[in-house]
Amino acid sequence: MRFALNGHEEDVDAHPAARLLDVLRVECGLTGTKEGCGEGECGACTVLIDGAPVCSCLVPFSQVEHAHVITIEGLGDDHPLQHRFMDEVGAQCGICTPGMIMAALVLGKNPTLDDVKTALAGNLCRCTGYGAIYRAVLKWKAGDESPPSVESE
Amino acid sequence: MESGRRVAAKRGERVRTAISGLDLTRARSLADALRVVRDEQRTPIAGATDLYVALNFGTLKPSLLVDIWGIDGLRGISVKGDTLVIGALTTYTDAIKSPHVAKRLPMLADASRLVGGPQIQNRGTIGGNIANASPAGDSLPVFAAVDAVVVLKSVDSERRVPFRDFYTGYRTSVMRPDELIVAVEVAAVEGKQWFRKVGTRAAQAISKIVVAGVRGDTPRIAYGSVAPTVVRARETERVLASGGSIDDAAATLQREIAPIDDLRSTADYRRRVSVNLLRRFWSDTAS
Numbered sequence: 001m002r003f004a005l006n007g008h009e010e011d012v013d014a015h016p017a018a019r020l021l022d023v024l025r026v027e028c029g030l031t032g033t034k035e036g037c038g039e040g041e042c043g044a045c046t047v048l049i050d051g052a053p054v055c056s057c058l059v060p061f062s063q064v065e066h067a068h069v070i071t072i073e074g075l076g077d078d079h080p081l082q083h084r085f086m087d088e089v090g091a092q093c094g095i096c097t098p099g100m101i102m103a104a105l106v107l108g109k110n111p112t113l114d115d116v117k118t119a120l121a122g123n124l125c126r127c128t129g130y131g132a133i134y135r136a137v138l139k140w141k142a143g144d145e146s147p148p149s150v151e152s153e
Numbered sequence: 154m155e156s157g158r159r160v161a162a163k164r165g166e167r168v169r170t171a172i173s174g175l176d177l178t179r180a181r182s183l184a185d186a187l188r189v190v191r192d193e194q195r196t197p198i199a200g201a202t203d204l205y206v207a208l209n210f211g212t213l214k215p216s217l218l219v220d221i222w223g224i225d226g227l228r229g230i231s232v233k234g235d236t237l238v239i240g241a242l243t244t245y246t247d248a249i250k251s252p253h254v255a256k257r258l259p260m261l262a263d264a265s266r267l268v269g270g271p272q273i274q275n276r277g278t279i280g281g282n283i284a285n286a287s288p289a290g291d292s293l294p295v296f297a298a299v300d301a302v303v304v305l306k307s308v309d310s311e312r313r314v315p316f317r318d319f320y321t322g323y324r325t326s327v328m329r330p331d332e333l334i335v336a337v338e339v340a341a342v343e344g345k346q347w348f349r350k351v352g353t354r355a356a357q358a359i360s361k362i363v364v365a366g367v368r369g370d371t372p373r374i375a376y377g378s379v380a381p382t383v384v385r386a387r388e389t390e391r392v393l394a395s396g397g398s399i400d401d402a403a404a405t406l407q408r409e410i411a412p413i414d415d416l417r418s419t420a421d422y423r424r425r426v427s428v429n430l431l432r433r434f435w436s437d438t439a440s
Contacts, residue, residue, distance in 0.1 A: 122270015
């Protein structure tokens with residue numbers, strides 16, 4: 001089945017009912033997307049489908065045909081938001097971090113703290129603490145108004 | 154490349170999520186989907202935000218599924234005459250962003266903002282919330298309070314079922330296996346709309362109690378999570394409509410609801426909070 005993954009066309013042979021999360025991690029070898037709860041509650045497995053954050057543990061693979069999926073790997077290793085997470089110590093164990101970053105990418109310009117909290121309401125962190133995470137996102141939005149970049153062909 | 158799944162299978166380990174019992178086919182059109190549910194008795198799956206939780210929990214039985222997510226004709230919100238028409242595949246995010254919903258049924262946007270988090274709102278559908286038939290479904294009190302109509306379609310027929318007649322018991326409805334929900338219709342709503350959800354926290358919580366009310370010429374009040382199905386508090390409405398006191402209405406409400414103890418809350422808590430919410434509805438919508 002064909003879909004775009006981080007800007008590249010992919011043709012992956014997997015069960016149509018497979019969870020997108022498993023296809024990404026097992027078939028595509030992209031293990032940056034984490035499984036936390038497996039019930040759509042923690043947001044660790046967040047990826048973007050056609051620009052919208054979703055829990056990849058709840059998406060049947062059949063539903064991404066012809067869609068554009070972006071995972072944390074799609075940001076490369078040098079995205080300004082990743083640097084903000086490092087600068088603000090927004091990651092401790094790191095399991096929630098890829099999901100937090102993917103969910104934060106869709107924030108509009110000049111978000112308030114409440115906007116950030118709403119955007120990340122579907123992402124749970126159990127060790128870092130939300131303060132550093134919100135700070136990283138707010139500093140990114142304040143300092144870098146360039147649109148979220150992803151690797152593309 | 155040898156996949157981890159295959160490696161795990163070789164080692165005789167159970168992979169976390171068993172999909173081997175699932176048979177999923179995709180419907181390319183509504184006609185295709187209707188034929189499939191009639192001929193193959195497949196369960197429709199759309200946003201998957203309920204069904205795949207069951208899958209991940211291991212409680213989804215081996216199933217024949219038909220993926221209807223791609224049927225774009227079932228998506229979207231429109232106004233026909235004086236009726237708001239919400240396509241079954243409309244997501245909570247669609248409802249939150251819709252100017253029609255903001256103008257005509259703002260409490261549906263309020264309810265949608267409290268379903269899961271953005272990731273769930275982007276995927277979960279209004280039709281799925283209705284079809285899933287959970288007594289805790291967040292949008293259901295909204296539709297119950299405004300006397301919505303569920304539009305059901307099969308290969309041969311289309312019928313409109315008033316919301317009050319839709320549910321027949323705990324997680325059961327009048328919907329036949331050969332039918333799909335295609336839309337929900339809401340006639341013009343007169344009066345102030347009011348919605349509250351009480352959960353453990355604002356996001357990502359299943360309701361302990363959820364309530365929607367309309368304060369028009371006659372009040373209309375519906376509760377979720379206090380009975381086997383979403384319920385209209387009709388006796389309570391009558392007390393208030395006939396000029397009875399809020400204390401009388403509260404006493405009546407106690408007789409109308411039948412909450413239970415479960416892992417999210419207790420029957421006693423739900424009774425108390427249901428009454429508190431009734432009082433809050435009445436004072437917030439006064440004047």
